Amino acid sequence: MKHTIKELEDIASQVRRDIVRMVHGCQSGHPGGSLGCADFFTALYFEVLNYNKDFNMDGVGEDLFFLSNGHISPVWYSTLAHSGFFDKSELATFRKLDSRLQGHPTTHEGLPGIRIASGSLGQGMSVAIGAALTKRLNGDKSYVFTLHGDGELQEGQNWEAAMFAPFHELDTLICTVDYNGQQIDGPTKKVLNLDSLQAKFEAFGWHVINTDGNDMQAIVEGLHYAKTLTGKGKPILNLMSTQMGAGVDYMMGSHKWHGTAPNDEQLATALAQLPETLGDY
Amino acid sequence: MKKYTYTEKKDTRSGFGAGLHEAGKKNENVVALCADLVGSLKMDAFIKDFPERFTQVGIAEANMIGIAAGMTIGGKIPFTGTFANFSTGRVYDQIRQSVAYSNKNVKICASHAGLTLGEDGATHQILEDIGLMKMLPGMVVINPCDYNQTKAATLAIAEYEGPVYLRFGRPVIPVFTDPDQKFEIGKAWMVNEGTDVTIIATGHMVWKAIEAGEKLAELGIDAEIINIHTIKPLDDEAILKSVKKTGCVVTCEEHNKFGGLGESVARLLTTELPTPQEFVATNDTFGESGTPDQLMSKYGLDAVNIVEAVQKVIARKKA
Ligand SMILES: Cc1ncc(C[n+]2csc(CCOP(=O)(O)OP(=O)(O)O)c2C)c(N)n1
Ligand SMILES: [Mg+2]
Numbered sequence: 285m286k287h288t289i290k291e292l293e294d295i296a297s298q299v300r301r302d303i304v305r306m307v308h309g310c311q312s313g314h315p316g317g318s319l320g321c322a323d324f325f326t327a328l329y330f331e332v333l334n335y336n337k338d339f340n341m342d343g344v345g346e347d348l349f350f351l352s353n354g355h356i357s358p359v360w361y362s363t364l365a366h367s368g369f370f371d372k373s374e375l376a377t378f379r380k381l382d383s384r385l386q387g388h389p390t391t392h393e394g395l396p397g398i399r400i401a402s403g404s405l406g407q408g409m410s411v412a413i414g415a416a417l418t419k420r421l422n423g424d425k426s427y428v429f430t431l432h433g434d435g436e437l438q439e440g441q442n443w444e445a446a447m448f449a450p451f452h453e454l455d456t457l458i459c460t461v462d463y464n465g466q467q468i469d470g471p472t473k474k475v476l477n478l479d480s481l482q483a484k485f486e487a488f489g490w491h492v493i494n495t496d497g498n499d500m501q502a503i504v505e506g507l508h509y510a511k512t513l514t515g516k517g518k519p520i521l522n523l524m525s526t527q528m529g530a531g532v533d534y535m536m537g538s539h540k541w542h543g544t545a546p547n548d549e550q551l552a553t554a555l556a557q558l559p560e561t562l563g564d565y
Numbered sequence: 566m567k568k569y570t571y572t573e574k575k576d577t578r579s580g581f582g583a584g585l586h587e588a589g590k591k592n593e594n595v596v597a598l599c600a601d602l603v604g605s606l607k608m609d610a611f612i613k614d615f616p617e618r619f620t621q622v623g624i625a626e627a628n629m630i631g632i633a634a635g636m637t638i639g640g641k642i643p644f645t646g647t648f649a650n651f652s653t654g655r656v657y658d659q660i661r662q663s664v665a666y667s668n669k670n671v672k673i674c675a676s677h678a679g680l681t682l683g684e685d686g687a688t689h690q691i692l693e694d695i696g697l698m699k700m701l702p703g704m705v706v707i708n709p710c711d712y713n714q715t716k717a718a719t720l721a722i723a724e725y726e727g728p729v730y731l732r733f734g735r736p737v738i739p740v741f742t743d744p745d746q747k748f749e750i751g752k753a754w755m756v757n758e759g760t761d762v763t764i765i766a767t768g769h770m771v772w773k774a775i776e777a778g779e780k781l782a783e784l785g786i787d788a789e790i791i792n793i794h795t796i797k798p799l800d801d802e803a804i805l806k807s808v809k810k811t812g813c814v815v816t817c818e819e820h821n822k823f824g825g826l827g828e829s830v831a832r833l834l835t836t837e838l839p840t841p842q843e844f845v846a847t848n849d850t851f852g853e854s855g856t857p858d859q860l861m862s863k864y865g866l867d868a869v870n871i872v873e874a875v876q877k878v879i880a881r882k883k884a
Contacts, residue, residue: 312684354688379684381855381863387686392851403688404650405624435601438623468601469621475601476623 294561302362310379316541318359320526325363339396352408353433354388364397372565406439435467449519450489457519466539497524566782577733580712582607584719606646634663649678650691665701679819681857690852696824698730710771717748753803759789770817777871813882822846841881843874
């Protein structure tokens with residue numbers, strides 16, 4: 285381990301502070317999914333991912349990460365800033381005019397750390413497959429990680445990709461689903477039930493693991509375990525249970541904070557629950 | 566310049582929601598589908614009163630268009646609802662084959678069109694949808710200008726038989742058209758009669774054109790302002806009649822100038838009546854995050870831009 289679990293939890297707390305402050309700052313954006321995935325992003329960038337801080341689009345010899353559910357950009361931007369891709373002061377520009385921190389991640393403004401635009405849901409798994417195929421052609425053994433929303437899996441393109449990856453034995457691919465059971469119009473169970481994602485992906489030929497995405501120890505171990513499953517002819521799917529809004533009590537337990545910004549009072553309540561550990565931007 | 570005033574501002578998507586609800590009351594064959602954006606599309610009233618006539622398809626727009634096409638077989642009139650980007654680009658071939666080519670009575674209702682979607686940024690701000698939709702044979706393309714017109718248009722397309730693309734937006738803007746208007750598909754609305762220039766505007770740009778008209782009047786320029794809410798079929802007659810009188814034209818739209826209303830007008834004029842024309846539109850660019858007002862101004866879609874375009878086109882006419 286590069287960090288203790290306590291150190292990682294402290295980083296995640298700062299990431300969560302950044303998320304609510306960013307969304308509050310522009311009165312728009314998506315706090316719910318971002319907060320739920322703060323532990324995953326921290327574990328990924330501070331423990332698991334092998335990357336070069338001098339960002340290079342091709343990422344040869346580096347692990348790659350693709351965010352398919354682009355609306356949770358705040359958690360990614362904060363993690364990238366604390367990982368040294370750009371200065372954390374830039375977080376203050378989120379969703380504002382002339383910013384590199386667009387509402388949804390993009391390569392268009394050249395923000396280091398981002399390799400493809402996302403925001404229109406359902407496209408990231410295909411892109412990750414393409415990048416993994418190129419790594420294979422280049423003889424590059426590093427991994428390709430992704431994150432997807434669970435509601436996002438309702439998009440058919442995911443299932444085209446899900447069929448392709450095992451058929452081509454893309455066993456360097458580690459896809460994680462933010463399994464929070466929520467989407468815009470309500471619980472996924474009510475909107476369009478995903479039923480057993482485990483059985484579905486297994487039937488398609490994936491190796492499926494289950495992790496607790498809001499337990500730092502569990503998510504770090506889960507991602508390391510996922511790595512040990514690579515190279516065996518199957519892509520890996522990490523079904524990661526999370527709580528939408530995790531870390532801010534009033535944002536948890538429903539879909540209501542999928543895409544709503546807190547007001548001043550709500551911000552203060554949220555920040556009181558999230559210790560400042562690395563210094564606010 | 567005729568005086569236009571308003572007492573309230575509302576979003577055009579709410580006009581759609583109200584129109585859908587009323588169309589549902591009038592005709593039990595009206596059904597609605599949505600892809601996880603019920604609140605954004607203002608479909609709540611329809612869903613409350615006609616729960617069995619509403620289908621939540623989840624985040625699966627291609628499936629939604631296909632299901633809508635299928636539902637027409639047997640007589641339903643499906644209204645699909647999602648953001649404009651996911652209503653068009655995302656599902657182009659599904660619309661092309663199952664709706665347009667098959668001539669199905671589907672109403673593709675698209676909110677959050679254009680830059681005024683705001684902070685979500687370019688992935689969601691489609692500026693190409695009018696072009697995509699008007700290129701499909703048989704597709705009617707409508708971009709209403711305020712709450713009342715959007716509501717009236719929604720009611721009118723429920724009565725029209727055939728595929729329709731209805732484009733509206735997110736921000737609240739002045740409500741200045743008649744609440745009891747009769748919406749005629751394909752018929753231009755004369756906003757202001759004038760003699761020096763024809764300003765042709767659609768959607769959110771109509772109010773900006775009115776603001777520009779007032780500024781122009783102060784400068785001694787008498788602008789004719791026409792609202793083209795139906796981009797296809799285009800009201801050729803109204804445009805030609807006006808341009809014959811004024812001799813120059815400025816088109817205004819919250820859309821790429823490649824493929825939008827302006828190009829439809831230019832095609833008409835080059836064949837029938839070659840005329841100097843200026844385009845107030847985005848210029849082959851994606852949008853970005855920002856507030857709607859900031860974006861409209863950064864991308865040249867404000868009343869001042871219309872005024873400048875008018876001055877330029879009048880100079881060209883005189884040259
Ligand atoms: C193709 C497409 N359709 C619709 C949307 C609008 N949208 C943004 S997020 C979202 C819900 C996503 O649900 P989920 O993936 O579970 O993310 P969570 O709400 O858990 O963050 C929807 C419908 C979109 N961005 N892209
Ligand atoms: Mg979800």
